Amino acid sequence: MDFNLPDDSDPRRLEIRSWFEANPNPSYKDIADRGLSAPNWPAPWGLSADPELQYIIEGEFGRAGVAPPYNINAIAVNQCGQSLLAHGTEEQRKTFLPPALSCEHIWCMLFSEPSGGSDLAAVRTTARLDGDHYVINGQKIWTSAADKATIGILVARTDSSKTKHKGLSQFILDMNTPGVTVRPIYDMSGEENEYNEVFFDDVRIPVDRLLGKEGDGWRLVMEQLQTERSAMTKPGAVWGMGPTAREMVTGLIETGRIKDPLVRDEAAELYIEGEMLRLLVFRNMSNRINGTPAGLEGNLGKMIASPHGQKLSDLAKRSQGAAGLLVNPDVLPLPDKHYGLFSNWDYAFWFGPASTLGVGTQEILKNTVAEHVLGLPRDIDPTARVPFEDINKSKLKAVSQ
Amino acid sequence: MDFTLNEDHLALRDSATNFLNKEVDLSVLLTHERTVKDADYDGLWQKIVGLGWPGIVVPEEYGGLGMDYIDLIMIIGEMGRTLAPAPFFGTLAGAWAIEKAGSTAQKEDLLQRVTGGELKLCLALSDANGQFGEGVSVTSEKNTHTLNGEKTFVVDANSADKIVVMTQGDTFFIVDKNAPGVSVSFLPWRDITREVCSVSFDNTRAERLESTGAGNWQWIKDRLYLLLAAESAAGTAASLADSVEYANERVAFGRPIGAFQAIKHQLAEIAAQSECAIAGVQYAAWALSNNDEKASLAAAMAQAYASEVYKTATHRNIQVYGAIGFTWEMKNHLFYKRARANSELLGSARQQREEVINWLEVNEAA
Numbered sequence: 133m134d135f136n137l138p139d140d141s142d143p144r145r146l147e148i149r150s151w152f153e154a155n156p157n158p159s160y161k162d163i164a165d166r167g168l169s170a171p172n173w174p175a176p177w178g179l180s181a182d183p184e185l186q187y188i189i190e191g192e193f194g195r196a197g198v199a200p201p202y203n204i205n206a207i208a209v210n211q212c213g214q215s216l217l218a219h220g221t222e223e224q225r226k227t228f229l230p231p232a233l234s235c236e237h238i239w240c241m242l243f244s245e246p247s248g249g250s251d252l253a254a255v256r257t258t259a260r261l262d263g264d265h266y267v268i269n270g271q272k273i274w275t276s277a278a279d280k281a282t283i284g285i286l287v288a289r290t291d292s293s294k295t296k297h298k299g300l301s302q303f304i305l306d307m308n309t310p311g312v313t314v315r316p317i318y319d320m321s322g323e324e325n326e327y328n329e330v331f332f333d334d335v336r337i338p339v340d341r342l343l344g345k346e347g348d349g350w351r352l353v354m355e356q357l358q359t360e361r362s363a364m365t366k367p368g369a370v371w372g373m374g375p376t377a378r379e380m381v382t383g384l385i386e387t388g389r390i391k392d393p394l395v396r397d398e399a400a401e402l403y404i405e406g407e408m409l410r411l412l413v414f415r416n417m418s419n420r421i422n423g424t425p426a427g428l429e430g431n432l433g434k435m436i437a438s439p440h441g442q443k444l445s446d447l448a449k450r451s452q453g454a455a456g457l458l459v460n461p462d463v464l465p466l467p468d469k470h471y472g473l474f475s476n477w478d479y480a481f482w483f484g485p486a487s488t489l490g491v492g493t494q495e496i497l498k499n500t501v502a503e504h505v506l507g508l509p510r511d512i513d514p515t516a517r518v519p520f521e522d523i524n525k526s527k528l529k530a531v532s533q
Numbered sequence: 534m535d536f537t538l539n540e541d542h543l544a545l546r547d548s549a550t551n552f553l554n555k556e557v558d559l560s561v562l563l564t565h566e567r568t569v570k571d572a573d574y575d576g577l578w579q580k581i582v583g584l585g586w587p588g589i590v591v592p593e594e595y596g597g598l599g600m601d602y603i604d605l606i607m608i609i610g611e612m613g614r615t616l617a618p619a620p621f622f623g624t625l626a627g628a629w630a631i632e633k634a635g636s637t638a639q640k641e642d643l644l645q646r647v648t649g650g651e652l653k654l655c656l657a658l659s660d661a662n663g664q665f666g667e668g669v670s671v672t673s674e675k676n677t678h679t680l681n682g683e684k685t686f687v688v689d690a691n692s693a694d695k696i697v698v699m700t701q702g703d704t705f706f707i708v709d710k711n712a713p714g715v716s717v718s719f720l721p722w723r724d725i726t727r728e729v730c731s732v733s734f735d736n737t738r739a740e741r742l743e744s745t746g747a748g749n750w751q752w753i754k755d756r757l758y759l760l761l762a763a764e765s766a767a768g769t770a771a772s773l774a775d776s777v778e779y780a781n782e783r784v785a786f787g788r789p790i791g792a793f794q795a796i797k798h799q800l801a802e803i804a805a806q807s808e809c810a811i812a813g814v815q816y817a818a819w820a821l822s823n824n825d826e827k828a829s830l831a832a833a834m835a836q837a838y839a840s841e842v843y844k845t846a847t848h849r850n851i852q853v854y855g856a857i858g859f860t861w862e863m864k865n866h867l868f869y870k871r872a873r874a875n876s877e878l879l880g881s882a883r884q885q886r887e888e889v890i891n892w893l894e895v896n897e898a899a
Binding site: 133134135136137138184378381382385390396397399400401403404405407408409411412414415417418419421422429432433435436495497498499501502503505506507508509510511512 | 534535536537538539542603773777780781788789791792794796797798800801802804805806808809810812813815816819820825834837838883886887889890893894897
């Protein structure tokens, strides 16, 4: 057991650092060519980096002041790109991965629907085979970055005669295809627009854009969400993307607000929780380095990390009193760092409610942990074992009242 | 870096698991009016001595095994998981006081005997108000020291052969339990898996541990935090596993109660906190083993976090069982009480959180 992290003398760190020093302000093409966009991927895409090297690279992006690709194009370099690597055709990989890694193509994930958020498998968007195309009709919602994306990974129902989990398939959709309409959602933060609705009106996708096989859709969704949740376990506001408890405590000390005995105790409690989460992240990292298969611990981590972030930004805001209600990003001093969107406590707080909703609500995560980690009995879903096309019939409605 | 346990750690833990599963029987305590005196404290201790555990972290130069604190928590965790009634806490606490404050001669003599299982110890810390270092006054004339006063909440004092006493100014004395003027009485302590006593001294002659001064208590306290936190983290995991097992078995409204979200969500939360507690304890053990600059911080964090989680988990465990979990004949209350005891014995979580913030103010503020 060794809790020391790779320090400034680590040769791998020095190698990455010297590259950033030789290439100040690199383009994302440069970054992709160096294998740093998705360092955990195998060559020629990445460096087959183990989690420790990934950690080093993440740190060096921060040191160089460069926003890492996973902040800009997370869907591509994280959850969905990996699906193409594992399940895509050679032609799909060649066509879509290089522009994804160089961030020329921004990807989005077309999963949730108005009638199915937590019940994600209740997808109503259909994909009907018509010659050498699939024809898509339906609607998605809560799609991050759909307004910027050129590629969407779409889940649609290819077979309604099967049960709801079995009739799903995934497609690689060119977002510029006729019939795709993107409409922004103005969320309660009133700040930058994060989410969108996406409408499909007889959208034609060539058959060679099917990801995996027909009916693989749900299995892919599970893999992708697992990857996504594991990435959201870092301690900090908004899934670990915003400032951390360490930074909150430093800010409270600098402003003198730490002297309030109640703030003080709560700050300590959150600091400790943040440190425990950090240890959990590192332990999962070590498990993967040691070859222990990545399990469901991502769910476990996110389950604490999401409310942890909410509590942090809540305390930061409360330390301001009534002034916290003003639209004003200046809450507590923060180090000059790349937080992406969530660069201040104010936005992190007002965006906060989303963090126990997005990528599985807190309640769905708890179900997953209870059922798959603890082995407690499954919830009853009267719609799970019948053909999807029968679900809306009155008989089932009565059962599920 | 490697944040995971290696095979040696796991083997050590497994051997402790097997031994304690076989030897610890809490059922003897599950009859109304039973107390810690019924727990066969000394019987279990004799078997523990046979395994060499008393010397596990005693440095090799004093005859011990010189293993590190990660090894130690493999054993302490299992003792916490099984609520093993034996005077290990007191012996470790006393041995650490001697290791930190004793002269070479004192260490050579006393720690050797601890390792051999000939000497059980306890560490008398606080007065009746829980004030550390208070309660006992010292009169010194040349090399003769005389103690007067009373210490309370002394773990394992009844079993101990010698009592280590902390007085003001980070100074420690050692006294034979049978010395004139020493009187030990059991306290009506709710956690009946542990001997907790008061010890009074009436003109009792004592030997001073040589090294005095600032830092002794902090060094010892860090280790005692680790002990309690390791017990609490393992106890939390045990309590959770017990809740899960019961929720899978107990049927109501035609389904195992674990199928209901009101129950499964609470257990899921405890599962996550339990993992965090385990990680925090292992980190503290590593930091103390390596004299890491953050060792005191790590120990205080582990104790604050694990003690709170343990209380939550054991209360939830009773709730999952329903009314039967509220009876003396079930073991649920033993864990609930241990959790309460572990969170107060060395000061509350609030106090450890104050230590954490204080550490950050001193060490991290610009």
